[in-house]
Amino acid sequence: GEDVEQSLFLSVREGDSSVINCTYTDSSSTYLYWYKQEPGAGLQLLTYIFSNMDMKQDQRLTVLLNKKDKHLSLRIADTQTGDSAIYFCAEPMDTGRRALTFGSGTRLQVQP
Amino acid sequence: DTEVTQTPKHLVMGMTNKKSLKCEQHMGHRAMYWYKQKAKKPPELMFVYSYEKLSINESVPSRFSPECPNSSLLNLHLHALQPEDSALYLCASSQDGQGAWDTQYFGPGTRLTVL
Numbered sequence: 171g172e173d174v175e176q177s178l179f180l181s182v183r184e185g186d187s188s189v190i191n192c193t194y195t196d197s198s199s200t201y202l203y204w205y206k207q208e209p210g211a212g213l214q215l216l217t218y219i220f221s222n223m224d225m226k227q228d229q230r231l232t233v234l235l236n237k238k239d240k241h242l243s244l245r246i247a248d249t250q251t252g253d254s255a256i257y258f259c260a261e262p263m264d265t266g267r268r269a270l271t272f273g274s275g276t277r278l279q280v281q282p
Numbered sequence: 283d284t285e286v287t288q289t290p291k292h293l294v295m296g297m298t299n300k301k302s303l304k305c306e307q308h309m310g311h312r313a314m315y316w317y318k319q320k321a322k323k324p325p326e327l328m329f330v331y332s333y334e335k336l337s338i339n340e341s342v343p344s345r346f347s348p349e350c351p352n353s354s355l356l357n358l359h360l361h362a363l364q365p366e367d368s369a370l371y372l373c374a375s376s377q378d379g380q381g382a383w384d385t386q387y388f389g390p391g392t393r394l395t396v397l
Contacts, residue, residue, distance in 0.1 A: 274324055275323075
């Protein structure tokens with residue numbers, strides 16, 4: 171996967187749901203990942219989904235996968251100010267390498 | 283424990299200096315990675331070590347020299363860097379860099395400024 175696309179910015183009010191979208195390129199990707207990066211910090215693994223799943227729920231996080239359209243989304247329920255960060259989706263580079271190709275990142279801003 | 287540690291947290295160096303970045307993990311992982319992240323950009327892969335052997339070098343200039351002295355440690359030696367090399371350098375590790383389930387865990391990064 172070489173061009174993983176995300177929208178650049180999302181602003182929501184505290185308590186609302188946030189939906190961050192990602193379009194990936196490699197239909198053979200077996201796992202797809204969501205990472206969170208707070209300002210000046212490293213990347214925190216949030217969740218991942220295996221390609222034979224359509225949905226995965228983990229507390230406030232819901233990941234939806236549409237393999238036909240190569241579309242991945244991350245829904246954050248009851249968004250809090252502490253969720254303000256950049257969110258990256260990522261896929262393995264190719265079947266021979268396990269390093270990741272990242273999307274451009276979506277900056278989530280949560281308004282109090 | 284899913285912790286990857288990196289030192290130093292910040293580094294400022296001149297173009298003639300030699301310095302090293304260090305990364306450590308104690309999760310028993312056998313694959314370790316260096317990524318470079320410029321401001322407002324996603325991380326980009328530099329190097330991959332698998333079982334202490336360099337398996338991928340993404341055409342990185344020779345002024346960056348990686349080293350994996352053992353399965354827990356990863357270094358990045360820096361020499362004669364340019365101002366455009368200023369970035370956040372991220373280390374990651376994963377179980378073995380082989381299987382489809384291989385999930386990467388990242389350290390907090392070293393913010394490098396080259397004057």
